[in-house]
Amino acid sequence: MSFPATLKTLTLETSSATTQAYAALSHDYNPLHLDADFAATTAFGAPIAHGTMALNLLMQAISETFANQPIREHLDIRFSAPVKVGETILAGGERRAGEADIYDIWVRKPDGTTTLTGTLHIEAVS
Amino acid sequence: MQGEDIWTYRRFEPGQTFGVVDIQMDPIKHANWQDIFGPSPEETLPRGMLVAAMMEAYIRAIQPRPKGNIHAAQTLDFTDHMPRWGDTISIAVSCQAKEEKKGRFWVDFGIRAAVEENRVLSGTIRSIWAQ
Secondary structure, eight states: OOOOSBOOOEEEEOOHHHHHHHHHHHTOOOHHHHOHHHHHTSTTOSOBOOHHHHHHHHHHHHHHHTTTOOEEEEEEEEEOSOOBTTOEEEEEEEEOTTOSSEEEEEEEOTTSOEEEEEEEEEEEOO | OOGGGSOOGGGOOTTOEEEEEEEEOOHHHHHHHHHHHOOOOTTOOOHHHHHHHHHHHHHHHSOSOOTTOEEEEEEEEEOSOOOOTTOEEEEEEEEEEEEEETTEEEEEEEEEEEETTEEEEEEEEEEEEOO
């Protein structure tokens, strides 16, 4: 099994509606995401999107790249910058030079700010 | 709610378990997923939905909690067992480690998700606990 050089890049426009939907989906009603008054008292200054919503956009990019192929996925990521609700994010990745099955993965804003970074190891299942 | 009931950093101990949370991948979750990420066929649960379920289990298992915790990092190991919409995911939550560093309270939570006897996901949520 050979792996492509890049993952499919996906885009998501975050909004109050997507944040509310993701809060319901994940049961994560942390006021950092939903309460503008509370978020204004924090270092973020405004509501931020759920980190795992960005992670899940990346999961979708991985799924669409390896559609219908039997694989195991191993991810190690960190959330490197917040995404304010209303901002757009892009998720994707590139296969690491010299590696057959390891990708450097990311979620970024259109201005290039990286909000999530990490590695993906794909293991083919025979 | 009594203040002493809140899960504060000092109450966590490595090895501590918080039980198993069962979460059904029901039509409401399916609709919410599609509202955000687009169409998802009935026969295959997106792996990202396991991530969302992991968060739900982590949040429901450890309550009440202080406001303002930060999800800082994450590891995820998916098996090749593919759940379907309609399945019930059983997710065990534990405390793996804790560390106070530069005035921040770092806690690692272990997650293990299974459908019946089939493990589908394990991983670690690395959090900065608010207090």
